[in-house]
Each structure stands twice: as structure tokens, then as C-alpha cells.
Amino acid sequence: MSSINMVGPSGQLYGEVVPGQDETQFQQDNTSSEYYNSPYFTNHKNQVQSIPPPQPGVPLQILLKDFVAPEIMAAITSANQIVFHSVGDTGAAKVSKNQTAATAIAQQASVADAIAAEVQSGGANPPAFFFHLGDVVYNFGEGKYYYDQFFEPYRGYDRPIFAIAGNHDGMVFGNTPDVPQTPSLLAFLRNFCAASPRVSQDAGGLVRSVMTQPGVYFTLDTPFVSIIGLYSNVLDGPGVISSQGGHYPISDDQLTFLESELTRLKPARKAGKQGIILALHHPPLSVDGDHSGSTGPSADIDNICTKIGLWPDIVLSGHAHLYQRFTRRVGSQQIPYIVSGSGGFAATAPQTKAPPAPFTIGDQTLEVDPIIQFGYLNIVASATQIKVVFRCPTVYGVQENDSVTLDLKSGTISQGASTSTASTTLVTKKPSATKKKPSTKARKKTSKSG
Numbered sequence: 268m269s270s271i272n273m274v275g276p277s278g279q280l281y282g283e284v285v286p287g288q289d290e291t292q293f294q295q296d297n298t299s300s301e302y303y304n305s306p307y308f309t310n311h312k313n314q315v316q317s318i319p320p321p322q323p324g325v326p327l328q329i330l331l332k333d334f335v336a337p338e339i340m341a342a343i344t345s346a347n348q349i350v351f352h353s354v355g356d357t358g359a360a361k362v363s364k365n366q367t368a369a370t371a372i373a374q375q376a377s378v379a380d381a382i383a384a385e386v387q388s389g390g391a392n393p394p395a396f397f398f399h400l401g402d403v404v405y406n407f408g409e410g411k412y413y414y415d416q417f418f419e420p421y422r423g424y425d426r427p428i429f430a431i432a433g434n435h436d437g438m439v440f441g442n443t444p445d446v447p448q449t450p451s452l453l454a455f456l457r458n459f460c461a462a463s464p465r466v467s468q469d470a471g472g473l474v475r476s477v478m479t480q481p482g483v484y485f486t487l488d489t490p491f492v493s494i495i496g497l498y499s500n501v502l503d504g505p506g507v508i509s510s511q512g513g514h515y516p517i518s519d520d521q522l523t524f525l526e527s528e529l530t531r532l533k534p535a536r537k538a539g540k541q542g543i544i545l546a547l548h549h550p551p552l553s554v555d556g557d558h559s560g561s562t563g564p565s566a567d568i569d570n571i572c573t574k575i576g577l578w579p580d581i582v583l584s585g586h587a588h589l590y591q592r593f594t595r596r597v598g599s600q601q602i603p604y605i606v607s608g609s610g611g612f613a614a615t616a617p618q619t620k621a622p623p624a625p626f627t628i629g630d631q632t633l634e635v636d637p638i639i640q641f642g643y644l645n646i647v648a649s650a651t652q653i654k655v656v657f658r659c660p661t662v663y664g665v666q667e668n669d670s671v672t673l674d675l676k677s678g679t680i681s682q683g684a685s686t687s688t689a690s691t692t693l694v695t696k697k698p699s700a701t702k703k704k705p706s707t708k709a710r711k712k713t714s715k716s717g
């Protein structure tokens with residue numbers, strides 16, 4: 268285990284040198300579920316919010332090499348593959364009156380500590396970053412909860428965390444019917460889309476630098492894979508990425524962006540140099556009764572992919588608080604659509620019972636029965652394949668509960684459920700001098716899902 272933490276090329280800091288013990292109480296009493304009854308939210312809960320424009324004059328593409336130390340990039344080159352993490356819906360917030368804060372915190376911490384341990388014990392080419400699939404902070408993305416739900420849980424994760432925003436990150440409330448108390452995505456933009464990598468005002472003294480993503484939609488270019496991230500807005504359902512022909516009062520800028528990105532990436536993809544992952548918080552396909560698939564984004568994406576003649580190799584989403592894996596067939600291409608909203612908030616079973624997997628409707632096959640466990644995706648990408656493994660922390664260690672490998676040349680998958688226990692060594696945490704004392708106030712309110 269390294270005792271020296273990474274410093275990014277622009278001076279970015281990520282993990283604490285001594286992460287300390289997990290919290291057992293929240294520093295801030297989370298009372299935001301009461302905002303579900305606020306005049307602004309009740310009046311506007313079925314409406315989308317406008318999409319914040321990207322930072323002016325900044326490219327919509329960011330390069331991994333600008334966020335990690337040169338030796339990390341050298342290790343990726345040397346290994347001929349990149350390893351990274353992805354999952355959504357991580358925020359620790361109580362989901363019922365009966366759940367203790369300690370339970371909520373422990374559920375998020377089980378995943379957060381496992382991915383931090385993989386970085387520490389990952390050998391010559393450990394995971395290079397975490398791509399968060401949205402719903403970072405419940406229930407309204409408030410800055411004051413970023414410590415308890417983001418900075419503190421990931422204080423031991425010594426790598427950059429990129430993020431697309433989920434509905435909870437953009438949802439707004441207020442005591443007047445027409446004006447929200449704070450603009451949509453205010454704290455998300457402050458912490459993920461800053462102009463420079465400074466200390467966050469929301470970090471409570473922890474060192475993790477704010478991220479400098481260009482906006483809520485962007486592409487992360489890494490060796491072997493590019494990840495196109497889209498913002499699917501604030502509704503519990505459905506996801507919305509465009510006006511859908513004037514149906515929603517938002518811009519179509521994300522469609523223009525997606526089209527230009529697929530056009531940009533097509534030569535490298537066709538040359539067998541680069542895979543393409545598309546990430547959006549709301550899943551285009553889902554069997555979860557609470558969080559079903561979103562046909563609007565699915566049609567938007569299909570229209571553009573058809574026009575350009577290029578589909579993403581894999582589609583990643585969160586929002587539904589479980590793990591689901593579909594295969595979508597487009598011609599001879601098999602595209603994994605993976606839902607992993609299993610990062611710590613309220614693992615939730617499907618409300619409607621789906622037929623046993625595998626079952627097929629049209630061009631979509633649900634390959635495995637939904638897995639209702641907290642867990643995360645470990646993704647390994649090379650020039651020839653992308654392997655996605657769903658790993659679940661258990662008291663016996665980290666268990667691999669599903670995997671799929673996509674051959675980038677043929678566009679076909681091989682897959683297999685797995686029950687092996689990975690040999691990940693969990694990091695031993697010691698008290699950190701940088702952490703504030705947690706609040707002694709107990710949390711009183713319940714929160715909603717999503």
C-alpha cells in the first residue's frame with residue numbers, strides 16, 4: 268500500500284493520506300425530505316429544469332492525462348489496458364424512519380471502501396478513476412450534504428471521481444411557488460464543473476479537489492475508451508435529454524453534442540483503437556417497477572446513432588437501485604445496457620415481477636435476474652475488449668456476481684455469472700486529524716427513492 272498519495276498534473280489532490288474510520292453519524296442532520304412538500308417542488312415536480320450551459324470557451328472533451336499523475340498513464344500504456352470504476356446512487360441518506368443513520372452510512376461505505384481498497388491493492392495498473400452515474404447527494408443535491416454523502420465516504424479513494432448528474436443532484440425546492448431556493452445543480456456544478464481544481468467549500472477540510480468537467484454533459488477521453496456523459500434531468504421518471512421535438516422546454520444541445528462526439532470518435536472506433544461508452548443516469552432499459560426505462564432518451568440516442576452509423580459499445584446507467592444487465596441487438600452488434608444504481612442508497616427490488624432471465628422482448632434481452640445488492644462495476648478496457656464485472660462487498664470479501672466481456676472487433680459478448688470472491692484487501696482505516704467531529708443530532712425524516 269502506498270503511503271504517498273497522488274497529485275494530479277494541475278496540483279489536484281484526491282485521497283486523504285490517512286483516511287480514518289468511517290462515520291457512524293452524519294455531520295449534518297439531513298432534513299431535506301421535508302422539501303418534497305415545499306411550494307416550489309410540489310408545483311414543479313413534473314417539470315424538467317433547464318440544462319446549465321457548459322463553461323464558456325472550454326472544450327466539451329476532457330483528457331484523463333490532465334487529472335492523474337504521469338506514472339498512472341504510463342502504467343496504463345504498459346499494461347495495454349485501463350481499469351476504472353463506475354456506479355450511481357451512492358448518497359448515504361436514510362430511506363425510512365426505521366433505518367438508522369449508521370446503517371445508511373455503512374451501506375455507502377461498503378462500496379466506497381471496497382473501491383478505495385482496489386486502488387490501494389491494485390498492483391502495477393490499479394483503477395485509474397471512478398465515473399459516477401449520478402445521484403451523488405440526496406435528496407436535493409444540497410451543498411451542505413456533500414461532506415456526509417460524497418467527500419467523507421470517498422476520502423480514501425485516491426483517484427479522480429468524474430460524475431454525471433442524477434435527478435436528485437438537480438432537483439430543487441423553495442418556499443415560493445415559482446422561484447427555487449437555489450438554482451438547479453448549484454452544488455453539483457460547484458463540485459464537479461469548476462473552472463479550476465481548488466479545495467471545495469463543501470469538503471469539510473478534506474483534501475479532494477473539485478473537478479473541472481466542462482459541464483453536465485461532456486466526454487472523458489482515456490486510453491482505449493471514451494465515455495460520453497449526458498444529463499437526463501430531474502424527473503423521477505422518465506429521463507429527458509432533449510426537447511423531444513418541442514415536448515419539453517429545454518434545448519437540444521445534448522443531441523448536437525452526442526452527434527458531434529460520435530462523428531469525432533468514429534474513425535478511432537472503426538480503426539479498432541478506442542471503445543465508446545455512453546453514460547446517462549436514467550436507464551434507457553430497466554425492469555425496475557419504481558424506475559422503469561426511459562423511451563425518450565432511448566429514441567433520441569437511437570436516432571443519432573442511426574444517422575451517424577455508430578452505436579456506443581456499452582450503455583451505463585444508474586437511478587434504479589439494483590443491478591440489471593441487458594443485451595441490445597443492433598444488426599449483428601450486441602450492446603450491453605447495464606444499470607448499476609447500487610452504490611449505497613436503498614437497494615430496491617423490482618416492484619413488478621419480471622419473467623426469469625434470460626427473456627427477450629424485441630431487440631432486448633434481460634440476461635440475468637436483477638441483483639438487489641450493493642455493489643459497483645469494475646471495468647477493464649483494452650483495444651480489443653471491454654470487460655465489466657459487478658462486484659458486491661460482503662462480510663466474506665468482495666464477490667463477483669456477474670460479468671460480461673465485449674469483443675470490440677466482432678461487437679459480440681461473452682458472459683458469465685460468477686460467485687468468486689476477489690482477493691481484495693480492505694484498507695485498514697485509522698482516525699484522521701482532518702475530519703470534523705460528526706453532529707450528535709439524530710436524523711428524523713425519511714427520504715424518497717430515486
Ligand SMILES: [Fe+2]
Pocket residue numbers: 401402433434435548585586587717
Ligand atoms: Fe435517480
